[in-house]
Amino acid sequence: MFPPRPTELLHLLLKSEIAAGDFVIDATAGNGHDTAFLAKVAGETGKVLAIDVQAQAIESTAARLESEGLRDRVKLHHGCHTNLADFAGGKSPTAIIFNLGYLPGGDHGVITRTENTLQALEAASEILRPAGILAVICYPGHDGGGEEAAAVEDFIASLATHRTARYGMLAAEKPAPFLLLSRKSG
């Protein structure tokens, strides 16, 4: 699609930034769409860590990976992404993706909470390897999403060690999802 959706642009740009064999993290596995993408670009020798606080998300991500023959490349963690540094076990990823908001087809009452999100983003920035990429998709159109999206944008923009771009649609009827693309200094 042109202009691309935020997720489409993210995948297009990450494709040439993640190399075979890399370690990468999907901090919000959701339905596994981004996890499967990361597993493909990290390749057979790559390692993906995918985290989600909802058991249903972990299950549907596992099912998707299984059906695409990618299950072996991914370690799934049912838990809160605020603990992502522990889950990563001291390893420094090349890229970390956050796709905020609720699980498509899941319980819309379970949305990411701003405080947890900022804590997880801070941990993500710390464990990223030099020149690593932090990418966040925000949904200001969801209930409570506007406040979270603004807080996330401010937080990422304030990271002095990162260079950040923002991509989103203009003139949508409700606030449209947007993408934050950030690279840590090398």
Add this chain to the structure above:
Amino acid sequence: MFPPRPTELLHLLLKSEIAAGDFVIDATAGNGHDTAFLAKVAGETGKVLAIDVQAQAIESTAARLESEGLRDRVKLHHGCHTNLADFAGGKSPTAIIFNLGYLPGGDHGVITRTENTLQALEAASEILRPAGILAVICYPGHDGGGEEAAAVEDFIASLATHRTARYGMLAAEKPAPFLLLSRKSG
């Protein structure tokens, strides 16, 4: 570079939207960087119309095209882009690019003027073929650029027949250049 500069993202995305043989317009030839890009993607059978109000820009664009073996694919027009519909001679382009602000290395006193720019953008939207692409790079950091950039963003966002995205850097010391990517309805 990651995140890409607005011009880099524009070229990356247009590459898969412009086909060999297409007719495209560079409404602000400048030093010919975008013109040469368009001439490459439109291919040997493509036609590029490049416009600039400064003779120096037309000369340096001609020189660049010559040195890259692309001169035959491009019709250069020394004139104001408000007349782009006349220059296009009734043909409907696949894409029209505007790169606003002053000519690199040229006379910084000659900047694009908001009123002319909006008139040229309106003409561009009208002559674009259905599903055609209008792309604008704005420079709010230049003298008078902030006002022009805001007016251009409002104008493009108000085009009911277009779907538009905005891409730019966050937290730069001065307002950073940004890209507007717009597709006319098909």
